[in-house]
Amino acid sequence: MDYRNTLTTCTYCGCGCNFFLESLDGKLTGTIPCKTSPVNEGKLCIKGWNVHQFVQSERRLKQPLLRKNGELTEVSWEEALAFTASKLKEIKEANGSDAIGFFASAKVTNEENYLMQKFARAAIGTNNVDHCARL
Amino acid sequence: MAGLAAAFGSGAMTNAVSELELSDTIFIIGSNTATSHPLVATRIFRAIENGGKVIVADPRKNQIADFAELYIQHNLGTDVALLNGMMRVILDKNLQDDTFIAENTEAFQAFKDALDDFSVEEASQITGVSVADIETLATLYAEAGSASIVYCMGITQHTTGVDNVKSLANLAMLTGNIGKLGSGVNPLRGQNNVQGACDMGALPNVYTGYQPVTLGPANKKFAQAWGVDELPSNIGLTLPEMLSGIEKDEVKALWIMGENPVVSDPDANHVVKALEKVELLIVQDIFLTPTAKLADVVLPGTSFAEKDGTFANTERRVTRVRKAVDPVGDSKPDWEIIQDISNRFGFEMTYTSPQEIFDEIASLTPSYAGISYDRLEGPGLQWPCPTKEHPGTPFLHKDGKFTRGKGLFHAIGHKPPNEVVDDEYPFWMTTGRVYAHYHTGTMTRNSESLDFEVREGFLEMNPADAKTLDVCDGSQVKMASRRGEILTKIMITERVSPGLVFMPFHFEEANVNKLTNPAFDPIAKIPEFKVCAVKLEKA
Ligand code: SF4
Numbered sequence: 001m002d003y004r005n006t007l008t009t010c011t012y013c014g015c016g017c018n019f020f021l022e023s024l025d026g027k028l029t030g031t032i033p034c035k036t037s038p039v040n041e042g043k044l045c046i047k048g049w050n051v052h053q054f055v056q057s058e059r060r061l062k063q064p065l066l067r068k069n070g071e072l073t074e075v076s077w078e079e080a081l082a083f084t085a086s087k088l089k090e091i092k093e094a095n096g097s098d099a100i101g102f103f104a105s106a107k108v109t110n111e112e113n114y115l116m117q118k119f120a121r122a123a124i125g126t127n128n129v130d131h132c133a134r135l
Numbered sequence: 136m137a138g139l140a141a142a143f144g145s146g147a148m149t150n151a152v153s154e155l156e157l158s159d160t161i162f163i164i165g166s167n168t169a170t171s172h173p174l175v176a177t178r179i180f181r182a183i184e185n186g187g188k189v190i191v192a193d194p195r196k197n198q199i200a201d202f203a204e205l206y207i208q209h210n211l212g213t214d215v216a217l218l219n220g221m222m223r224v225i226l227d228k229n230l231q232d233d234t235f236i237a238e239n240t241e242a243f244q245a246f247k248d249a250l251d252d253f254s255v256e257e258a259s260q261i262t263g264v265s266v267a268d269i270e271t272l273a274t275l276y277a278e279a280g281s282a283s284i285v286y287c288m289g290i291t292q293h294t295t296g297v298d299n300v301k302s303l304a305n306l307a308m309l310t311g312n313i314g315k316l317g318s319g320v321n322p323l324r325g326q327n328n329v330q331g332a333c334d335m336g337a338l339p340n341v342y343t344g345y346q347p348v349t350l351g352p353a354n355k356k357f358a359q360a361w362g363v364d365e366l367p368s369n370i371g372l373t374l375p376e377m378l379s380g381i382e383k384d385e386v387k388a389l390w391i392m393g394e395n396p397v398v399s400d401p402d403a404n405h406v407v408k409a410l411e412k413v414e415l416l417i418v419q420d421i422f423l424t425p426t427a428k429l430a431d432v433v434l435p436g437t438s439f440a441e442k443d444g445t446f447a448n449t450e451r452r453v454t455r456v457r458k459a460v461d462p463v464g465d466s467k468p469d470w471e472i473i474q475d476i477s478n479r480f481g482f483e484m485t486y487t488s489p490q491e492i493f494d495e496i497a498s499l500t501p502s503y504a505g506i507s508y509d510r511l512e513g514p515g516l517q518w519p520c521p522t523k524e525h526p527g528t529p530f531l532h533k534d535g536k537f538t539r540g541k542g543l544f545h546a547i548g549h550k551p552p553n554e555v556v557d558d559e560y561p562f563w564m565t566t567g568r569v570y571a572h573y574h575t576g577t578m579t580r581n582s583e584s585l586d587f588e589v590r591e592g593f594l595e596m597n598p599a600d601a602k603t604l605d606v607c608d609g610s611q612v613k614m615a616s617r618r619g620e621i622l623t624k625i626m627i628t629e630r631v632s633p634g635l636v637f638m639p640f641h642f643e644e645a646n647v648n649k650l651t652n653p654a655f656d657p658i659a660k661i662p663e664f665k666v667c668a669v670k671l672e673k674a
Contacts, residue, residue, distance in 0.1 A: 004459065006440075006457050006458070006459035007455070007457060008439065008440070008455065008456050008457045008459065009439070009446050009448075009454045009455065009456050010327065011327050011438070011439040011446075011456075012327060013171065013172055013173075013326070013327050014172060014323060014324035014326065014327055014328075014329060014330065014448055014449035015152070015172050015173070015174040015175055015448060015449065016327065016446055016447075016448025016449065016450075016452060016454055017174055018454060018514075021440055021459035021460075023459055023460050026460055026461060027460070028440060028459065028460055036514065037514060038153060038514045038515075039152065039153075039174065039448065039450075039452065039454075039514075039515075040174050040177075043174060043177060044174075045173030045174060046173075047173075052440065054438070055438045055440045055441070055460070055463075056460070056463055057422075059422055059423070060421055060422060060435075060463045060464065060466070061420065061421060061422060061423055061427075061433065061435035061464075061466060062435060062463055062464020062465055062466060063435065063464060063465050064432070064433065064434055064435060064465070065423075065430075065432065065433035066431070066432050066433075067430070067431045067432070072423075072428070072430070072433060077465065077467070077475075080432055080434060081472075081475050081476055081479055082479065083432055084417055084432050084434070084476055084479075085476050085479035085480045086479075087388070087415045087431075088388060088415070088476070088480055089480060089481070091387045091388045091414065091415060094387075095387050097367065098367075098369075098371075098372075098385070098386075099385065099386055099387040099388065100386070100387070100388045100389075100390070101372060101377035101380070101386050101388070101389045101390070102389075102390050102392075103374060103377075103389065103390070103391040103392060103394045103396070104332055104335075104337035104392055105328075105332060105337075105392050105393030105394050106324075106326035106327065106328050106329040106331075106332045107326060107327065107328060107393045107394075108328065108332075108392060108393045108436070108444075108469050109328070109331070109439075109442070109444025109445060109446060109456055109469075109470070109489065110328070110331040110332075110334065110335050110444060110445045110446065110447060110453070110493070110496065111444045111445065111470055111489040111492040111493055111496070112392070112444065112468075112469040112470045112473065113328075113331065113332045113335035113336075113337045114335040114336070114343065114492060114495075114496050115470050115473045115474065115477075115484070115486075115492060116337065116390075116392055116473055117335065117336045117337050117342070118361060119473055119476070119477050119480075119482065119484075121342075121348075121357070121361075121366050121367065122357075122358075122361040122362075122363050122366065122482060123477055123480055123481075123482030125366075125367055126367055126371060127339050127340070127348050127367050127369065127370060127371030128339060128371040128372045128377060128386070129336070129337055129338065129339060129371055130337065130338060130339050130371070130372070130373050130374040130377070131329075131332045131333075131337045131338075131374070131394065132326065132329075132374070132394055132396075132399060
């Protein structure tokens with residue numbers, strides 16, 4: 001049996017509570033609030049207590065999907081990434097950099113937001129980057 | 136954010152959350168704190184235990200209102216009038232902090248002149264709050280040793296959102312309640328990493344740490360660091376502008392990472408049309424959301440539990456996210472997906488870990504310069520943290536030294552909401568959250584326990600209105616605005632006053648955002664989610 005506790009930060013609201021995610025043999029089983037966190041001092045709300053439940057839900061996307069004949073169809077990463085990159089190139093060449101827009105996200109990490117705006121600005125050449133802060 | 140940045144030079148929460156416990160008075164306006172930020176609410180309850188006073192202003196009564204010294208229910212969309220009324224009282228009673236104003240602020244006279252012909256009676260008439268209550272509210276705030284303001288989307292999601300925020304900044308500066316322990320202006324961020332997404336430059340006008348994209352040293356610095364000859368220096372499109380750009384055939388491709396605009400944006404029917412029209416729609420998410428269903432290509436990302444990284448919370452605290460389990464199926468961390476596409480596109484990225492990305496961020500961002508994964512092993516660090524030795528910054532604008540130099544007063548008058556009630560659409564409608572769910576429900580509705588708590592959407596209605604419409608608890612009603620209509624169950628409650636209805640926005644099958652008004656604030660470009668006019672009919 002492989003039981004682990006991993007200290008991390010809640011993904012459900014801007015409080016940013018810290019807790020340990022409990023896992024047993026690679027399955028998430030629960031959360032334990034972090035007592036030494038200055039943010040939540042050992043407390044959590046109902047969302048935090050249950051935050052492990054959605055992660056391994058049956059409904060998670062497990063494979064890239066590509067629209068073929070109008071239907072979203074499971075494909076390999078290779079096919080999905082090749083399609084995406086070549087379409088982006090095609091559109092940039094035909095319509096210019098500012099014909100491409102990016103919605104970054106208040107739900108992903110800092111590093112991922114950084115990388116998306118870097119790609120938009122340095123690779124595509126547009127400042128059309130925004131996220132749902134406004135919403 | 137734009138409003139606070141204009142007044143103080145920084146748009147972030149000025150204090151640490153824990154400092155709220157030390158405030159003598161906490162003024163909560165447009166924040167349903169117990170529901171949307173439960174662990175901030177904990178601090179507010181502790182402040183009450185410590186003898187502090189809480190005052191609440193909100194068109195819909197929330198839980199904290201029950202514990203408040205004074206709760207006032209002002210009319211929807213009248214925040215500026217209420218705040219100006221309070222400031223009128225403060226000036227009339229000579230409760231302002233003249234020394235603070237003289238030493239640390241500018242444009243006070245113009246602000247004061249603009250208030251000259253505004254009376255408390257007028258404020259009372261616009262807001263529907265008695266003169267006596269406005270006076271009590273003003274005195275409780277102004278006479279406190281240390282007073283904090285807490286606000287959220289009830290303030291910002293209006294066509295006058297920036298005006299609302301600037302008025303709150305005026306109130307704080309007028310009484311010197313800023314730049315001290317337990318005293319400041321505190322916007323609570325709506326989503327978990329909004330602060331981080333802003334800090335990272337996921338905005339059309341700035342790079343990381345709010346460095347402008349327009350021609351200047353930052354533009355040059357980033358071009359050099361990223362190894363390109365030049366970077367675009369025109370300000371990019373905001374989210375609603377990108378959607379209308381699609382309609383105008385100017386935007387041809389959209390890459391959406393971890394967002395669900397079909398459920399989260401106003402005027403949902405309109406959003407769907409734009410997303411159906413765009414030539415290339417790339418959606419990167421962890422579930423097949425209503426937005427992902429419209430995509431040309433769907434890239435399965437991973438949740439916070441399956442990757443490493445950092446978030447920045449509402450009090451500017453950067454903390455670690457750590458991988459607890461392997462990604463499900465064939466899904467991949469979002470940073471790897473971006474890197475793969477970038478490499479295929481022809482722009483090389485060779486990061487081996489999020490830590491490497493973070494080090495690059497720190498090297499380019501003065502407010503993050505002193506932060507590293509090593510230093511984040513403890514309780515996290517609050518930016519600005521400019522050097523490796525710097526302990527981080529719990530509260531901003533210390534001793535009246537504002538980030539922008541001097542605090543700036545703004546002269547602001549009341550403007551009605553973009554859409555008001557009339558004979559055809561006689562009810563005011565506002566939106567918000569419920570305690571068990573988060574945003575569009577993508578994650579929480581896939582959690583058994585949380586789904587069990589609140590299964591479906593509902594509309595809150597005052598008993599008097601229910602009587603007129605001849606409906607009871609659980610009845611179906613048809614609700615329509617100028618933009619669309621939905622069917623929903625009703626819940627009868629006195630939390631809302633007669634003439635006002637409230638609906639949570641987490642539920643795609645009763646998507647209240649088909650009704651909301653996309654009209655947005657001219658500066659912040661935030662849509663007016665909090666106010667629209669609707670009609671109701673028994674279904
Ligand atoms: S545990 Fe609750 S209060 Fe804390 S971050 Fe998560 S959702 Fe927010």
